[in-house]
Amino acid sequence: MVKHNEGGCMAKLRPSGGYRDSCSFQTATIIYDATYWFCEKFLDSRSRTVDQMVQAARSGRQNIAEGSRAAAASSQTELRLLNVARSSLEELLLDYEDFLRHRCMLQWKPGTAEALAVRRVPQEFKQDRSDQSDLTDQERWAFYLPWLEHDDPAVRANALICVIHQANYLLDQQIAALEKRFIEEGGYSEQLAVARLAERARQKRDKSDLADMPDHSDPSDHIPVCPLCGKAMVLRTSKSGKNTGKQFWGCSAYPDCKGIVNL
Numbered sequence: 001m002v003k004h005n006e007g008g009c010m011a012k013l014r015p016s017g018g019y020r021d022s023c024s025f026q027t028a029t030i031i032y033d034a035t036y037w038f039c040e041k042f043l044d045s046r047s048r049t050v051d052q053m054v055q056a057a058r059s060g061r062q063n064i065a066e067g068s069r070a071a072a073a074s075s076q077t078e079l080r081l082l083n084v085a086r087s088s089l090e091e092l093l094l095d096y097e098d099f100l101r102h103r104c105m106l107q108w109k110p111g112t113a114e115a116l117a118v119r120r121v122p123q124e125f126k127q128d129r130s131d132q133s134d135l136t137d138q139e140r141w142a143f144y145l146p147w148l149e150h151d152d153p154a155v156r157a158n159a160l161i162c163v164i165h166q167a168n169y170l171l172d173q174q175i176a177a178l179e180k181r182f183i184e185e186g187g188y189s190e191q192l193a194v195a196r197l198a199e200r201a202r203q204k205r206d207k208s209d210l211a212d213m214p215d216h217s218d219p220s221d222h223i224p225v226c227p228l229c230g231k232a233m234v235l236r237t238s239k240s241g242k243n244t245g246k247q248f249w250g251c252s253a254y255p256d257c258k259g260i261v262n263l
Helices: 023-042 048-070 075-102 113-119 121-128 137-148 153-185 188-206
Strands: 233-237 247-251 260-262
Touching (some): 023 075, 023 153, 048 075, 075 153, 113 121
Antiparallel strands (some): 233 247, 247 260
């Protein structure tokens, strides 16, 4: 759980960042750029819809990045921000569908040749480069250029609908994987408690006999496990009742588990 680098410094408990290499962020970047230029070319700049569409596209991209950065400290925050990104892109999807419907323009069905051609673009990424992360934003854009720079707004809107569906699929997969990991490994606070126990054990193995002696003045050196569910406990202070101000061990899974151990 706890890792140390060559200099002896403790590494991050949970990884964060790296969003620029994720397919969801790369796809959301294409959507944001394409939406900005779509609104600039085909919609009245004074329209409230322009601001809503651009902000929805931006929210999809920015929340993926912010969620990735938050991953080091909070699984819940990471999941919440990815769901915000997913909701923003769903809102944008409806805007493009509305654009076509209000102008009596045909929306491509999923199985049409045009839709399939756009959906196959990511496969061209893999054929073009063995490592997709080497592609720049401009190089990825070039694969979509025939549709996203088309003079016909219906072609652009339909292509963007296809790309948004791709981004939403990627986010759904990402969210499901994070939820599964959270269930199996627990949240940050639970992992931190386990890491603390492991680090204490490592220090006692590596230090002198004097350091190995238990320090009864610091109750956190002897973190118990919950008698009800077996998870690590955390040191808490009573805020009410006859024991106000006194410390006790409370289960890290509270409020789902209310196990306690008195000091």
